[in-house]
Amino acid sequence: MKSGFAIIIGRSNVGKSTLLNTLVGSKLAIVTNKAQTTRSVIHGALTDERGQVVFMDTPGVLQGSHAELTGRMIEKVKEALHGIDVILYVVDPTRGLGAEERYTLSLIRGASIPKFLVINKIDLDKKPYLEDYRALSPDFTQTFEISAADGSHIKPLINATFDALPEGEPTYDGLQNTNQTRAQWLAEIIREKALHETRAEVPYSMHVIVDNIEEKQPGPKNPHMFVIKARILVSADRYKKMLIGTGGRIIKEIGSVARKELEGILDTRVFLEIEVETNPRWMEML
Ligand SMILES: Nc1nc2c(ncn2[C@@H]2O[C@H](COP(=O)(O)OP(=O)(O)OP(=O)(O)O)[C@@H](O)[C@H]2O)c(=O)[nH]1
Ligand SMILES: [Mg+2]
Numbered sequence: 311m312k313s314g315f316a317i318i319i320g321r322s323n324v325g326k327s328t329l330l331n332t333l334v335g336s337k338l339a340i341v342t343n344k345a346q347t348t349r350s351v352i353h354g355a356l357t358d359e360r361g362q363v364v365f366m367d368t369p370g371v372l373q374g375s376h377a378e379l380t381g382r383m384i385e386k387v388k389e390a391l392h393g394i395d396v397i398l399y400v401v402d403p404t405r406g407l408g409a410e411e412r413y414t415l416s417l418i419r420g421a422s423i424p425k426f427l428v429i430n431k432i433d434l435d436k437k438p439y440l441e442d443y444r445a446l447s448p449d450f451t452q453t454f455e456i457s458a459a460d461g462s463h464i465k466p467l468i469n470a471t472f473d474a475l476p477e478g479e480p481t482y483d484g485l486q487n488t489n490q491t492r493a494q495w496l497a498e499i500i501r502e503k504a505l506h507e508t509r510a511e512v513p514y515s516m517h518v519i520v521d522n523i524e525e526k527q528p529g530p531k532n533p534h535m536f537v538i539k540a541r542i543l544v545s546a547d548r549y550k551k552m553l554i555g556t557g558g559r560i561i562k563e564i565g566s567v568a569r570k571e572l573e574g575i576l577d578t579r580v581f582l583e584i585e586v587e588t589n590p591r592w593m594e595m596l
Contacts, residue, residue: 312361313478314395316471319387321414322342322346322370326401326487330367332353332502333397333468337575338488339367340502344513346372346379347505349596351390353489355482360472362480365398366390367446371414376514387417396474399450403437407446415446424451426481430465433457461543468534484510491521496572500540500584502567509562512552515545517592535579538572543592550586561586 318326327339334354340347352367364443368390369383397418401411418425427450430442447453452470456463479563482488495516505513522539525534542561543549554561561584569582 312472312475313480314475315364316396317366317394318398319368320400321410322372324400325458327367327402330365332458332461333365340498342505344505348521355487363471364481373410380470383587398428400428400430401443402431403443406439407442427453429455430458433460449567496520500568503564507564512549515549533579537581540584542586545590547588553586
């Protein structure tokens with residue numbers, strides 16, 4: 311059987327997490343239109359009759375802002391490049407190929423494993439830099455033009471990835487397909503909603519922790535439900551104010567949207583309690 315690791319790497323916002331979810335067929339990683347959405351390496355195992363490929367979503371490479379967070383993210387990407395079997399290098403043809411792209415390319419230059427150039431967002435009408443990215447093809451083993459959002463041309467990418475893997479035993483068994491715990495995944499869903507509701511520096515100044523998940527069995531008076539207690543940590547009191555909003559409007563909205571999505575995915579009732587706490591050292595927890 312085939313078995314191995316395929317890293318998904320690229321600049322922020324190119325669609326790496328969307329691609330992971332599409333490849334695996336479930337929402338393992340959160341997606342937003344903001345930079346630096348992904349903050350840890352998230353595995354998604356795809357198993358079929360050929361064997362198992364573990365796709366690894368990584369934080370986006372970003373330059374020029376949020377220096378401390380950016381430094382930590384780059385370290386995670388570099389670490390994740392060890393022990394892998396194939397590289398899926400994702401680019402976005404709506405954004406120009408500048409210094410940041412060249413830096414990201416430099417991270418994989420020395421790798422002597424198959425490298426696939428994945429030109430994403432092919433569904434969009436306007437792709438002004440498409441030819442610039444196509445011109446990178448000679449440096450790669452193969453090139454794919456896909457849409458992670460609508461799933462176009464995903465199959466050939468999966469086939470080529472399996473072909474590039476060595477023989478071996480699967481890393482994940484049938485039930486588990488990711489390295490994330492349930493608490494980490496729940497925290498990410500809450501963070502996604504918080505990212506949607508905030509702007510400017512707030513998204514880069516917060517972290518979400520799920521402290522407790524209690525499963526309540528149905529009784530005569532109550533349905534089956536999960537009671538989830540979470541905290542959003544922010545770097546400073548001014549961010550706490552912005553996250554809570556006037557009369558708690560923002561935090562209520564985050565809680566309500568997150569609860570609805572979790573009820574849909576978990577297919578049961580969810581009671582979600584979120585507190586906001588100032589903790590300037592949250593970055594050390596990443
Ligand atoms: N039109 C279109 N939009 C896409 C596609 N893939 C991703 N997007 C959008 O691009 C934005 C970024 O997507 P993400 O998957 O979060 O990007 P990422 O590379 O994981 O970003 P970071 O985690 O910040 O590095 C979101 O608004 C997505 O909806 C695609 O194939 N087509
Ligand atoms: Mg991401």
